[in-house]
Amino acid sequence: MEQRAYPLEGMTVLDMGHIYNGPYAGFMLAMAGANVIKIEPLKGEHLRHRGKEKNHSVPFALLNSNKRCITLNLKAPRGREIYLEMVKKADVVLENFAPDAMDNMNLGWDVLSAANPRLVYGCSSGYGRSGPRRDDLAMDLTVQASSGVMSVTGFEDSPPLKAGAAVCDFSGGVHLYAAIVTALVERERTGKGRMVEVSMQEAIFASLASNLGMYYSMGQKEPPRTGNQHGGLSISPYNVYPTRDGYAAINCTNDGHFHNLLRAMGREEIKDDPRYETNHDRALILDEVNELVSGWTKTLDKDDLLDISRKHGFPCAPVRGLDEVVNDEHLHERGMLKWMDHPELGRIALQNSPLRFHDSPLMPIEPSADLGAHNREIYGEWLGIAADELDAMERDGVI
Amino acid sequence: MEQRAYPLEGMTVLDMGHIYNGPYAGFMLAMAGANVIKIEPLKGEHLRHRGKEKNHSVPFALLNSNKRCITLNLKAPRGREIYLEMVKKADVVLENFAPDAMDNMNLGWDVLSAANPRLVYGCSSGYGRSGPRRDDLAMDLTVQASSGVMSVTGFEDSPPLKAGAAVCDFSGGVHLYAAIVTALVERERTGKGRMVEVSMQEAIFASLASNLGMYYSMGQKEPPRTGNQHGGLSISPYNVYPTRDGYAAINCTNDGHFHNLLRAMGREEIKDDPRYETNHDRALILDEVNELVSGWTKTLDKDDLLDISRKHGFPCAPVRGLDEVVNDEHLHERGMLKWMDHPELGRIALQNSPLRFHDSPLMPIEPSADLGAHNREIYGEWLGIAADELDAMERDGVI
Numbered sequence: 184m185e186q187r188a189y190p191l192e193g194m195t196v197l198d199m200g201h202i203y204n205g206p207y208a209g210f211m212l213a214m215a216g217a218n219v220i221k222i223e224p225l226k227g228e229h230l231r232h233r234g235k236e237k238n239h240s241v242p243f244a245l246l247n248s249n250k251r252c253i254t255l256n257l258k259a260p261r262g263r264e265i266y267l268e269m270v271k272k273a274d275v276v277l278e279n280f281a282p283d284a285m286d287n288m289n290l291g292w293d294v295l296s297a298a299n300p301r302l303v304y305g306c307s308s309g310y311g312r313s314g315p316r317r318d319d320l321a322m323d324l325t326v327q328a329s330s331g332v333m334s335v336t337g338f339e340d341s342p343p344l345k346a347g348a349a350v351c352d353f354s355g356g357v358h359l360y361a362a363i364v365t366a367l368v369e370r371e372r373t374g375k376g377r378m379v380e381v382s383m384q385e386a387i388f389a390s391l392a393s394n395l396g397m398y399y400s401m402g403q404k405e406p407p408r409t410g411n412q413h414g415g416l417s418i419s420p421y422n423v424y425p426t427r428d429g430y431a432a433i434n435c436t437n438d439g440h441f442h443n444l445l446r447a448m449g450r451e452e453i454k455d456d457p458r459y460e461t462n463h464d465r466a467l468i469l470d471e472v473n474e475l476v477s478g479w480t481k482t483l484d485k486d487d488l489l490d491i492s493r494k495h496g497f498p499c500a501p502v503r504g505l506d507e508v509v510n511d512e513h514l515h516e517r518g519m520l521k522w523m524d525h526p527e528l529g530r531i532a533l534q535n536s537p538l539r540f541h542d543s544p545l546m547p548i549e550p551s552a553d554l555g556a557h558n559r560e561i562y563g564e565w566l567g568i569a570a571d572e573l574d575a576m577e578r579d580g581v582i
Numbered sequence: 583m584e585q586r587a588y589p590l591e592g593m594t595v596l597d598m599g600h601i602y603n604g605p606y607a608g609f610m611l612a613m614a615g616a617n618v619i620k621i622e623p624l625k626g627e628h629l630r631h632r633g634k635e636k637n638h639s640v641p642f643a644l645l646n647s648n649k650r651c652i653t654l655n656l657k658a659p660r661g662r663e664i665y666l667e668m669v670k671k672a673d674v675v676l677e678n679f680a681p682d683a684m685d686n687m688n689l690g691w692d693v694l695s696a697a698n699p700r701l702v703y704g705c706s707s708g709y710g711r712s713g714p715r716r717d718d719l720a721m722d723l724t725v726q727a728s729s730g731v732m733s734v735t736g737f738e739d740s741p742p743l744k745a746g747a748a749v750c751d752f753s754g755g756v757h758l759y760a761a762i763v764t765a766l767v768e769r770e771r772t773g774k775g776r777m778v779e780v781s782m783q784e785a786i787f788a789s790l791a792s793n794l795g796m797y798y799s800m801g802q803k804e805p806p807r808t809g810n811q812h813g814g815l816s817i818s819p820y821n822v823y824p825t826r827d828g829y830a831a832i833n834c835t836n837d838g839h840f841h842n843l844l845r846a847m848g849r850e851e852i853k854d855d856p857r858y859e860t861n862h863d864r865a866l867i868l869d870e871v872n873e874l875v876s877g878w879t880k881t882l883d884k885d886d887l888l889d890i891s892r893k894h895g896f897p898c899a900p901v902r903g904l905d906e907v908v909n910d911e912h913l914h915e916r917g918m919l920k921w922m923d924h925p926e927l928g929r930i931a932l933q934n935s936p937l938r939f940h941d942s943p944l945m946p947i948e949p950s951a952d953l954g955a956h957n958r959e960i961y962g963e964w965l966g967i968a969a970d971e972l973d974a975m976e977r978d979g980v981i
Contacts, residue, residue: 187776190765190767191768211760229836234795240795241794241799313916319899320839320895322897324822324899325833325897325899328829328830328831328901329902330902331747331906332745333829336744336746338740338743342822342824343822344735346731347731347733347734347807348813350745350747350749352789353786353789358937361760364763365614367767368763368770369589371771375586377941378940381938382918385918386756387747388907388919389606390747391747391748394747395644395904396632396633398905399640399927399930405903408746410743411744413723414746414748421723423741430732434723437628492719496719498723500718500725501727503729504730504733505734506797506803508790512714513709513714513783514784514787517710520787531798537757537781537788538764539779539781541776
């Protein structure tokens with residue numbers, strides 16, 4: 184197979200991201216071939232310090248592979264000068280600070296685009312740059328609360344619950360990537376950069392589609408939480424069922440799947456019961472359908488159930504723990520995960536990007552770098568600052 | 583302010599998506615200015631028929647605004663010819679069928695790229711096109727199970743639970759958009775299209791970052807589910823707390839936030855207790871911290887608590903139901919939601935794209951079209967097929 188260059192080769196990104204949202208966007212840009220320079224304050228971004236190690240937490244390592252890491256004090260006059268030098272040579276700046284943070288340093292879009300009209304400036308925050316809630320402090324947890332995600336997660340009789348994964352932070356991050364790359368398409372055609380913006384709350388809204396369907400069908404009333412059942416309670420069987428050794432999800436999205444399930448169960452006669460005829464019929468007797476299915480699944484191991492589902496053709500997946508996921512043969516065979524020796528953290532399964540560009544090899548993963556590891560390379564070799572000036576800048580707290 | 587064209591104006595997309603994943607990618611392309619043609623089988627894609635109405639369910643309406651809708655029977659020889667005519671004139675084809683579906687119709691990447699070497703072909707499926715689980719049937723629920731999302735959602739003593747929102751489907755969809763647009767950047771520079779691929783399981787993996795941090799810190803042991811607490815149990819306070827009228831999330835990501843919270847509570851003396859000094863200290867006494875905070879929050883209404891948090895500067899958000907979200911003044915002021923009269927569904931708050939391109943007006947929302955509504959426009963005006971041939975194609979079940 185022909186081996187092509189990566190799609191974003193030659194693009195230079197200044198990644199000012201911190202925690203999850205911005206760094207995920209920068210990570211995806213790096214894995215698509217861009218030259219990503221991560222700019223951190225002198226003490227390092229927060230996520231470095233969430234673990235026991237000096238320089239890297241596990242989440243930091245997962246999101247900052249393949250970036251060159253430099254430190255820069257943007258409040259020092261010389262730091263600001265150097266930043267603008269880099270902006271002139273860059274294609275993209277990305278950040279996920281509070282809405283006014285860059286403007287407050289006089290490094291907002293107006294200043295940066297004047298320095299480089301070809302620049303794409305991507306920013307993401309909890310609620311965006313306009314509207315009455317723009318300044319509310321936002322993290323994954325609070326956006327899960329305000330966006331409605333919590334209200335639809337959990338069992339009907341339990342309190343509202345967050346999704347255990349940081350879905351709002353990461354939905355923000357991939358939308359930020361998407362917005363930036365969209366502006367790059369335009370920039371290639373017009374020569375002109377653009378400011379693009381993503382609100383985390385808006386980035387998760389679409390995923391409530393099933394729940395909103397139920398909300399409107401109930402005459403704009405709050406739907407009950409549905410546990411592991413369909414958000415619209417309109418598909419059956421659709422649930423997590425007990426197995427001998429854990430749980431498995433089964434989801435029959437059409438009548439054919441259900442008939443295949445009945446065949447697997449040895450209960451084909453149920454097909455002729457009019458109460459089970461269509462998905463619409465079965466959705467009216469959810470509890471009875473769930474009892475039928477779980478009576479069968481609890482006699483099986485979850486992986487055997489998966490094999491049976493493959494043979495008979497109905498959607499099924501064992502509920503897997505993190506240990507099973509990290510060791511997932513499928514993810515490793517595809518190169519999405521790779522066991523690596525991280526210089527500080529030791530053996531860890533580092534991730535690739537979910538964006539797969541056929542005809543290019545998978546981007547080799549380079550473990551996250553120490554704080555300031557590339558200061559000499561970027562400031563010296565790329566910007567041409569002399570070694571003795573770099574020494575002075577280090578002494579003076581500029582880098 | 584200068585009003586610029588939308589970034590993807592002039593791009594033509596053939597959206598073969600169904601349900602959530604593909605259609606969300608197509609929706610975002612349309613809202614970024616692309617000319618999106620949704621191609622459906624003669625009976626319409628599944629999601630049209632999930633509600634009571636003939637042509638549109640609420641989720642369908644949310645995801646298919648601003649697309650022109652045509653029907654096409656790809657298995658009819660004339661349907662296939664017409665499809666290839668459109669591919670020659672298009673920039674993007676996207677689909678989220680099972681991995682082999684398009685190849686089985688002899689309309690896979692090889693055939694389409696031979697017809698149009700500038701084409702970008704984007705596809706997304708549950709597990710991708712390679713690896714031992716490529717053919718497992720996949721929907722949001724089963725991918726939530728197999729990806730580990732369920733294992734980290736729920737309370738420690740409760741069964742694993744899905745996120746109530748369809749986070750795997752939509753994470754797949756926005757990553758698919760991202761992959762397509764990345765290939766368009768490259769296409770603008772090289773003139774050459776590309777096949778790009780997204781696995782839903784891979785698209786949600788990164789969001790487990792906190793949980794994976796805990797998994798490794800426990801020596802690669804399965805962490806407990808943490809309810810509404812931090813996935814790594816390493817931030818405190820971080821939880822959902824009861825209020826007089828519901829719940830609110832509070833998340834103090836740094837000591838400053840915690841001190842502000844103490845000031846709001848009138849409990850500043852706690853700052854001097856060494857057990858509360860740093861976040862690390864507080865994470866060791868999670869239950870005690872939670873009790874302290876909830877003892878205060880339960881005396882307040884959730885919106886009053888939000889006002890207090892704004893005044894004192896700590897992250898807080900009321901847990902809001904769908905009715906509050908759909909009527910959210912902030913989302914409406916920003917144009918993310920707009921009450922519209924949908925021709926079939928009546929009054930509904932339709933969504934815009936989370937990608938916001940400064941200097942262009944927000945894309946006006948055009949409600950989803952009926953099945954085949956644009957057959958005459960696309961096949962007649964765009965492809966130049968004569969009216970009597972179109973009549974014959976309708977009669978013969980081609981369109």
